[in-house]
Amino acid sequence: MYIIYKIIISMPKKQVKKTYCQHNNKEILPDKSTSNNANHNDRENVPIQPKFGPALSFPYQKIWSRCILISGLFLIVWFNSKQGKEIIFAKQHDTFLSRSQHLQCAPDYTNELKIYPGCLPEKCGRIVTDNLISSQETDTLLQIAKNAMNLGGSDGGATIFDLHTGALSKGTKFINVYALKQASSIFNSTDFNIYKIIKTKIHHAVAHHFGVDADKIFLTKPTFFSRMTNTPAKTIHDKYWLPHIDKNTYEHFHYTSLLYLNDFGRDFDGGRFIFIDKNNVNTTIEPRKGRVSIFTSGAENLHLVERVNTGTRYALTVSFTCNINASISDPSY
Ligand SMILES: O=C(O)CCC(=O)C(=O)O
Ligand SMILES: [Fe+2]
Incomplete structure (x- = not known):
């Protein structure tokens, strides 16, 4: 169990480069005043639109996905413990x-x-x-x-x-x-x-x-x-x-x-x-x-x-x- 715990806490936290603010799906544009690329034309500041629309999300998504992962690991450990014991x-x-x-x-x-x-x-x-x-x-x-x-x-x-x-x-x-x-x-x-x-x-x-x-x-x-x-x-x-x-x-x-x-x-x-x-x-x-x-x-x-x-x-x-x-x-x- 200690090993499973270690795997979970050592999982890299996703580095999400947010193009959109999660709230209201509002666009956050880079601050032009601090940008080194201030001279770049406007096209470069247009946020990239995901091909298939915004990714699906639901409340407590991270918690749910971790629960599923942990349950899967438990299942594997339980199954292996029954075999070759x-x-x-x-x-x-x-x-x-x-x-x-x-x-x-x-x-x-x-x-x-x-x-x-x-x-x-x-x-x-x-x-x-x-x-x-x-x-x-x-x-x-x-x-x-x-x-x-x-x-x-x-x-x-x-x-x-x-x-x-x-x-x-x-x-x-x-x-x-x-x-x-x-x-x-x-x-x-x-x-x-x-x-x-x-x-x-x-x-x-x-x-x-x-x-x-x-x-x-x-x-x-x-x-x-x-x-x-x-x-x-x-x-x-x-x-x-x-x-x-x-x-x-x-x-x-x-x-x-x-x-x-x-x-x-x-x-x-x-x-x-x-x-x-x-x-x-x-x-x-x-x-x-x-x-x-x-x-x-x-x-x-x-x-x-x-x-x-x-x-x-x-x-x-x-x-x-x-x-x-x-x-x-x-x-x-
Ligand atoms: O000595 C034992 O513990 C078992 C020996 C055995 O299996 C046998 O002789 O058939
Ligand atoms: Fe025997």
């Missing part, structure tokens, strides 16, 4: 008991879920909560992820570890950590129990927030830890910044949840989660340790993860399906 849905330093945004489900999503009675959400959308998982629980998960990832790691910027199957990125491929002899020294049943408790809490939160019975949704694969850095991608799995729809990327996803294990702005920069909404609106979630984000996995929730600029970002993806045949069981070791 970013809404920070959850800032890193805020804590939410629960913050939600409802959306209309994508038609594909609704059609697919209709065949699973009781699994269709009351409304599609997204929810963020910071009070579900304790700091200690988060620390346990972060340690599990770090210990496992020390046994491998992608050559590119995204390493994943699946506690259910033992799959871990190594180089440009995957290995099974449970087949390694070091596995026995890094995994224990206490940690697995904590993982199960966390997974169960998230399961119930998903059911509660979307108004479905907890026994109508099932844990599915892949459910995995992720580590993201700014290392250039080596394979397609490293390109975590590509926009995608989870239901299409992962065959059985119907509800996606993410648990963030460390902090945006402290442990890493970049790496924010972004929903790409209608009219080019970005709805952003800044990762915060212990923060859980839950959303329906259809086209209503197209998203990406911004590239990490510095540091290392850790998260756990926990996914649910309506299809009992695609369910997976709890991990055990």
